[in-house]
Every structure is written in C-alpha cells, then in structure tokens.
Amino acid sequence: PQDLTRDGGKIYRLHADGRIPKDNPFVNQKSAKHAIWSYGHRNPQGMWFDKTTQTLWSHEHGPRGGDELNIIKAGANYGWPVVSYGVNYNGTSFTDIQEKDGMQSPILHWTPSIAPSDMLLVSSDKYPQLKGKLLLSSMKFSFLSALEISNKGVSKQYKVLEGIGRVRSLAQGSDGYIYLGIDGQGIKRLEPEQ
Template sequence: MLNIKSKKYTHSFKGAVLTAALLTLPTMSVNAVDFKKLPSLPLNVKAVDVAEGVSIPWAIEALSNGDLLITERSGQLFLLRKNTSTLIQVKGLPDIDANGQGGLLDLALHTDNKNSQWLYLTYSSAEGKGSGSNTALMRAKLSDDHTQLLEPQVLYKGEHNSTKGQHYGSRIVFDKQGYVYFSIGDRGSRDLNPQDLSRDGGKIYRLHLDGRIPTDNPFVKQTDAKHAVWSYGHRNPQGMWFDAENNRLWAHEHGPRGGDELNLIKSGLNYGWPVVSYGVNYSGTSFTDLQTKDGMQSPTSQWTPSIAPSDMLLVTSDKYPKLKGKVLLSSMKFSFLSALTFENDTLKSQEKILEGIGRVRSLAQGNDGYIYLGLDGQGIKRLKPEL
C-alpha cells in the first residue's frame, strides 16, 4: 500500500523487523549521465532538407518503395513520395483528440508471413467512458497508392479517459514471435495510474498482432488487472527498440526534472514510478525520498539533467560506417543524438553526435539506407554523408 504524505512517496510494510531489514540494504545507485560530459563522435554528414510543413513529426515510417509516412501530432498522416518534397495527406484516420501532448503519435509497418502488410498507429482517442481521452492502438491496411487507410481495426483503447493533456506515450515495436508492444504514459496522474494494475496508463502493453491478449502475459490470472500489461511503473515512455538479435525490449522514458530513464523491459516488472525516481518536481521540490527500492527495477541508465528523449533507431546501413550497429537515441531538450553501443543486456557506451541539430522528435532509416530525422518546427531532414 502506498502512503502519500505531503506529495512524497513512502512504502509501508507489515512488521517492524521487515522494515528494519530493508532499511539496512545497500543502495544500488545508477550514475547520472550528463550530456555535456558525453564524448563526441565526429561524423562527416550534412542534414539536408527533405520536406517542410510538418510542425511536430511524431513518427516516420519507411516504405519498401522509398516513400515515407509521417505523422503530424495535430492529427494528420502524410505520405512523402520518393525524391519529392510535397506532402500528400493520407485519408481514413479515426477521430483524434489532439490536445496538449496528445494527437496522432507513432506508426509502425508490419509484414506477416503471408506478406500481408498492416500499418499500426497510436493516437489519443475520446472513445469510451469519461471526459477527455486516452491512448489507443489501431491498425489498418494501406491502399495500393498509399494514400488511404483501409479496414481499420482498433486493437486497444486505454480506459479512464482524462482531460489532462500530458503523457500519452507512445511508441510501437514488434518482436519476432508475433507480438506488438506499445506504451501509454501515466496521463499526468502519477498518484493513480502507474502503480495500479487495474488502470491504464504508465504501462507497456503486449498483444498479439490482431489485438488478442496473449495467455502468457504476466497478469492474465489477476482478475483486477489489465491483462494486456507487460510492465508497469512508467512515467512517459516515448522511445522503444526491440533487439531482435538478443530478444531484448528496450525503452526510455521522460523523468520529471532530471531522471530520464533507459530501461531493459522484462515481463511483469515494476519500474518504480513514482515511488522511486532520480528526478524532482519541475519546481525543484522533492516528491520521493527513494531512488531505489526492493521489488522495483532500477534503470540501466538515467540522464540528469533531463534530455527529453524521443525515439530510438538501430542503424544497419552501410552509409554511416561509424554508426552501423549502434542505436541512435534522440534528444529534444538539448538538440542532439546519442549513439548507444549495446552488448546483450548491457549498455556499453554513449557518444554524442550532431549537437545543435534541433529538437529531434523522430528517427527512421529509409529503404535507400539514409537516416531521416523529424525535427519539431523544421520538418524532415536526411543525413547525407559528405565525401
């Protein structure tokens, strides 16, 4: 049971002996990463303008023919034809409650074993009970010319709608076993959602590709729990990457003031928000005295000051020899990218690249091998290697 006093979180246990024992446990602190102290990785690349007219390009998805799909958070889906700069509006979107941090969010294309392609999207939806909205996951097929969504199917809609405009999440990734993962932020209700398995928000979810709930999800036998939940205790996860080679799911999330986290996501684990955190309130006041706690998973890495992480991308292209095999992680607050090197379940290094490029919201690697960036207020750019 959580005891909430003066906006600070403590945790009560039955029995003084257990409490005393826990208080004597050694603290396993996660060192803060200060982006100013990260080593730089020089790159001989130039950011070339590709398309303007997208204010907040939440996601970019590359199609096999070289076209790009781009979400505009305000509620539009655009098609950018290969070698053009004109945005074409894709029709067939559901009703979207674009407010605050909500709107049209992530998209991810999946091809099944029968070569049937589905486009998955997350967005803020006002459907269901209560005022306001919450994050929904849907899928649809693309028309042959990629300008129309067909056969739309809503796979999951978070309950407990809220009029708050914060923390919708949301990213989408697939594993190699036929599951889709997506995130919903705590919706600005840290006291209610993240630690309560009966409520949506502050969670990462796992579904079959058609929306069915897997029978081996960690909480399917708990009658009062959301059975789609894969992990909980999250604040606002806006970046995910599935390491197919090692069968690992990674996610990063926004902390408050300080304490942005990178987490290795595992089934059923509690990642602690808001009972434990390396951050403080935006005003500078403290809301918890705990950075670690028994039964709550500590992050692999944390950034203080906050970098406002947004997306993740594994680079496989030969066009960027220094980046191949690394995972790019974009920062909105300080206008740079990190190049992360992983070894199995360990983050080995972080290097800073492209400092000053702008508020990077989204990342994609095109069918042409180039890396594309979505920058708030600047549109879409391509990283062109300079010889």
C-alpha cells in the first residue's frame, strides 16, 4: 500500500473511457502508477462522491478494530500498514502508531470493527430527517447509521435502523426511495416516517 509502483492499497482516478487524467498527483513520477489518486489504504468498501462539495468519501475495513471513514485527497497517504487503530486478528500488534506526520488521519474510526459495507449521501425529499446526511451500513452489527456532515467532517453519528441483518449495499433509486441489499433477505425499501 505504501509502494507507488504497485496496485494494492490505492484508489485510482480515471476518465470514463479509461484514460488517466493529466492532473493526477503522480502522473509525472516515472516509476509510479499514474492512475493513483491516493494510497496507503487497507480495504476500501464504500465510496461516495459529493458533487456539490467535490468531496470524495471512502470507508474501509481495518483489521481487528480500526475501520475508518476518510475524505480522500489527491496524493494523500492514508497510512496502512504503518498507522492503524486496529490489531491483527489474533490480537497481536503490528504497529503502535496511530498517527504520523505526512499520513492522513481518519475522520472517524471504529473499534471494535463494524465491518462497513456501503454508504450514500441522501438527496431525496422523501426522507427530510435524513436529507444531506451520509448513510453508512454495518455488516457485523446489522445497523444503518446516519452521519451529519460539517465543515470539519462528521459532527454527529446515530443509528437509523438496528438488527436488520448484514447490509451489503445501499442505493437511492430514481423514485427517491432508499433501497438496502441485505444478506439472505434480498432488496428492502426504507419506508419514510409518516
């Protein structure tokens, strides 16, 4: 993930036709993969691009603990495996560093791991209490949470639904409704409060 000549642990930025943008951060670095937008990621799961603020959000699985929510910036290093809030699955430590100069700290991190799966920014008028918030789903603890966004990142986090099963995917349909893909249950529609 720290090696710019390799694919693993990177978020790439490409044009829709597969071309590499000429203003990518490492396009002039001969040995680097030119498609790299950011690096030092462990396992990104959900991403959301907010067109209004031009902000790319991503969350990723940590090891045992240390799941992260990040705002992705061009050329930024997100630290894996040099920094982490988690430990190995057997409980042993692989690093004692949680923050380091030159590496982006997460906006949020979760320990124990919640196993985040997907997220979306609610823009539908069908859910006035959720509009403008990021929805984030958990596979491990079977919940859907809402994150209130502020200019500093996330100002508040609260659960919208609990005990709903392992949520794999979220989508806001063209009809304005939010749909959840849940293991063993199929697709469910989130009904607005009346």
